[in-house]
Amino acid sequence: MTKNSYDVAVIGGGAAGLNAALILGQTRRAVVVFDNGTPRNAAAAHMNGFLSRDGMNPAELLTVGRGEVRKFGGEFHDGTVVSVTRDGARFSIELADGARISVRKVLVATGLTDRLPEELRGFGERWGQDVLHCPYCHGYAVRDQPLGVIGKNAEFAMHQALMIRQWSDDVVLFLHRIAELSAEDREKLAARDISIVEGEVSGPVIEGDRLVGIRLVDGTAVARSAIFVGGAITMDPNDSILRAFGAERAANLMGEFVIADNMGATSVPGVWAAGNVVDPSAQVIMAAAAGAKAGAAMNMALTTDDLEDALALRR
Numbered sequence: 001m002t003k004n005s006y007d008v009a010v011i012g013g014g015a016a017g018l019n020a021a022l023i024l025g026q027t028r029r030a031v032v033v034f035d036n037g038t039p040r041n042a043a044a045a046h047m048n049g050f051l052s053r054d055g056m057n058p059a060e061l062l063t064v065g066r067g068e069v070r071k072f073g074g075e076f077h078d079g080t081v082v083s084v085t086r087d088g089a090r091f092s093i094e095l096a097d098g099a100r101i102s103v104r105k106v107l108v109a110t111g112l113t114d115r116l117p118e119e120l121r122g123f124g125e126r127w128g129q130d131v132l133h134c135p136y137c138h139g140y141a142v143r144d145q146p147l148g149v150i151g152k153n154a155e156f157a158m159h160q161a162l163m164i165r166q167w168s169d170d171v172v173l174f175l176h177r178i179a180e181l182s183a184e185d186r187e188k189l190a191a192r193d194i195s196i197v198e199g200e201v202s203g204p205v206i207e208g209d210r211l212v213g214i215r216l217v218d219g220t221a222v223a224r225s226a227i228f229v230g231g232a233i234t235m236d237p238n239d240s241i242l243r244a245f246g247a248e249r250a251a252n253l254m255g256e257f258v259i260a261d262n263m264g265a266t267s268v269p270g271v272w273a274a275g276n277v278v279d280p281s282a283q284v285i286m287a288a289a290a291g292a293k294a295g296a297a298m299n300m301a302l303t304t305d306d307l308e309d310a311l312a313l314r315r
């Protein structure tokens with residue numbers, strides 16, 4: 001970071017933030033990206049489902065992206081943004097190291113944090129390896145293997161179990177803490193040859209560097225080589241900056257998220273949001289696309305402001 005004033009602060013340098021910064025750099029805006037180095041997919045070795053980047057290491061995407069942003073004058077500051085406050089027509093960005101900078105517009109692209117429920121924390125060490133949340137990210141890699149599903153309620157558990165069946169004909173749904181499954185749900189599972197294991201799960205069985213089974217509270221173990229917990233985790237948006245502004249939120253199946261329109265605008269004038277912080281289902285390519293759209297929208301807003309300033313001067 002070489003200045004104390006920029007057109008745009010991008011908070012979060014994942015796919016969403018970097019693609020916004022790329023567009024803003026190419027529109028010749030002064031942009032600075034703040035990032036504290038905790039991308040959501042850090043545990044994964046490969047990134048799937050991104051045309052032309054399929055299988056790439058997620059860290060490599062960020063390195064390449066940073067290089068591209070720099071080519072167009074974008075700057076980086078590795079650190080945590082602790083607050084953003086309105087300062088007249090501008091915003092003041094405060095960093096954990098005490099530094100402050102002034103910007104005209106703000107993009108929040110801070111992603112989300114996946115949290116396993118307390119009783120399943122033992123699965124955390126295998127997160128992103130064979131403890132998985134997203135079939136579109138990992139399903140193909142574990143195809144034809146003995147797979148398991150754990151959900152926090154019947155709706156989520158059924159959703160993932162029926163979907164995971166696409167990748168394997170050996171799928172087990174662990175009821176874990178689901179008190180009861182309806183006769184209709186049981187029929188659906190039976191129709192798709194998905195087994196049900198009653199009883200609470202206590203943790204993973206790990207041998208060497210891989211998951212080999214799921215242990216139940218009663219001590220028995222069910223052999224599995226990967227478990228999908230997408231229906232059991234909580235996805236917490238890293239949105240304290242947006243909440244501090246009172247940005248409007250709405251509940252969806254995955255929790256309560258700040259609302260951003262199709263171009264990333266929030267209900268807070270001058271503040272945009274893109275990627276997982278507002279859209280938990282966005283994979284990398286979607287987060288990048290949302291960032292690109294927000295970047296263009298922010299450039300348009302700056303263009304309008306520039307025109308108003310020029311007209312005021314002229315008159």
Ligand SMILES: Cc1cc2nc3c(=O)[nH]c(=O)nc-3n(C[C@H](O)[C@H](O)[C@H](O)COP(=O)(O)OP(=O)(O)OC[C@H]3O[C@@H](n4cnc5c(N)ncnc54)[C@H](O)[C@@H]3O)c2cc1C
Binds near residue numbers: 038
């Ligand atoms: C294990 C796993 C595997 C996955 N595999 C795939 C896959 O194969 N394919 C796929 O398309 N998707 C995959 N995903 C989803 C992918 O992680 C998301 O789509 C993507 O990370 C969303 O990008 P983002 O820019 O919104 O957020 P992130 O990538 O999480 O980036 C947010 C950034 O903001 C920074 N940040 C947060 N708060 C602050 C702050 N206050 N100050 C400064 N910086 C801050 C963080 O350090 C982080 O770098 C996977 C997810 C997980 C959990």
